[in-house]
Amino acid sequence: MPVSRGRKPKKNKKQARAQKAQAMEPAALPDWMPGAIENVLGEAAVLLKSESPRELEQTTASLLGAELHRALQGENDGLDFDLFFEAVVLAVSNAEPRQEHWLLLQGMSAIAPPGFESFVRASVSRLRKDLRSEILPEWPRLAAKIKASGDVWELHDVYGTRLGVLAAFSYPGDAAPTVYLFEIDTSWIPRLSGGGVYDSVDQAVEAWRQRFGDEAAPVEVTDPRRLEGLANRSLDILGDESRSTLDEWYRAERRFLSLDTALRNRGLRLPSSRTYYTDIDPTVMAVPFKAWHLKTFDKEPDDLLVEDLATEWMEGIVPATWFAVSPDRLDHVTALIGDWADDAVRLAAQALLPTWARWLGERAGLPSALVEGMVAQVTKY
Structure with missing residues (x-):
């Protein structure tokens, strides 16, 4: 849900996640987790049908995503998805040793969140010893060794608030690299909105176009600063995530870590983590x-009304997209303005918002039909 003025989103969880993974102390599980863990282990036999690291990884991501x-x-409390990941690994380690459990851990090692990799690898090793009498295939071990090449492309929807990042990946010895598509919604706080693995850039672009329009064309990224929305996507759960987003919840983080490493090896650095709620200068848009x-x-x-509207518009979003307007962004800002306490200022801002939307739409060169649609969306009758 939107965060109104004076209320900020939760702090970034990346550092807390790493500290938690190092501790690995047992914790009381929320009510929903035991059943979810049982479902994952009960359905793990489907992994026996996997014939490649990619299939194993995809099926594992889907098993976990379904429970998330x-x-x-x-109506559940304790939606701690990192704790769930840890609890699944522990449950597998304590269960009767089976080949599908070993495959599940191999798949989880390929999508383990940052800070959990060594924990999963240790569990894989212990289970392998328990299964020493069984002949296990070699290829599942490759799942966790997938790496980014550092080749990256970007896509945007017609509004400019949806970012697609296409990154090339490959497994050891794999002559046919795959492409991972990060879908990032920058309508408000940048966040993961989906993703997936594809055979080629063209295939990933086609999947993007089916979702967000035929206008998109991939552009090679030579300046990582263009990927600020990806680098600073929120790790918080907002409650409206789709199934496709949750299927990628763990894998997207792991793929991002690999991409970051590949870019660093090329002497390139993604933008550092930052907040978009400080140092806002409303005159940038107001003037x-x-x-x-x-x-x-x-x-x-x-003047004061415009600066209030500009401040509300700019807070929380990637600066490079300040001048982008979209139906989703208008929905967020409309909700935020509706929470303003001063009735007179709130009504005046609501009355000015259609004009603001028209200005941004025309400034961006959007088709008139899209501009008029957004103006109508925020016009108060």
């Missing part, structure tokens, strides 16, 4: 809006 989605759909308003309507809008 089920938990999110229910050009007021100039356009004067030219268009031959009168100036109220």
Whole structure:
């Protein structure tokens, strides 16, 4: 849900996650987890059908994602997905040794969140010893060894608030690299909105176009600063994540870590972690809006009102997308303005928002039909 002025989103969880993984102390499980863990182990036999590291990884991600989605759909507390990952590994380690359990751990080692890799590897080794009498295939061990090449492309939807990042990956000895697609929604706080593995850049682009329009064309990324939305995506659970997003919840983090490493090996660095709620200068948007308003309507809008609207618009979003407007972004800002305490200012801002949307839409060169649709979306009757 939107975060109104004066209330900030939770702090980034990356550091806390690493510290928690190092401790690995037993914890009381929320009510939803035991059943979810039982479901994962009970359905693990499907992994026996996997014939490649990619299939194993995909099926594992789907097994876990199904339980994350089920938990999110229910009225559950304790939606700690890192704890769930840890608890599944511990449950597998304590269960009767089976080949499908070994495959599950191999798949989980390929998508383990940062800080959990060594914990999963140790569990894999222990289970392998318990299965020493069984002949196990060699290829599952390759799943955790997938690496990014450092070749990256970006895509944007027509509004400019959806970012697609395509990164090339390969397993050891694999002559046919795959492409991982990160889908990032920057309409508000940047967040993962989906993803997936594809055979080629063209195939990933086609999947993107089916979701977000035929206009998108991939552009090779030579400056990692363009990937700020990816680098600073939120790790918090907002409660409206789709099944496709939750299938990628763990894998996207692992793939991002590998991509970061590959870029560093090329002497390139992704943008550092930051907050988008400090050092906001509303004049960056207020000044050009007021100039356009004067030219268009031959009168100036109220200075303080415009700066209030600009501040609300800019807080929480990637600076490179400040001047982008989309239906989703308008939905977020409309909800935020609706939470303003001052009735007079709130009503005035709501009345000004359609003009603000028109200015941004025309400034971005969007088709008139899209501009008019967004104006209508926020017009109060």
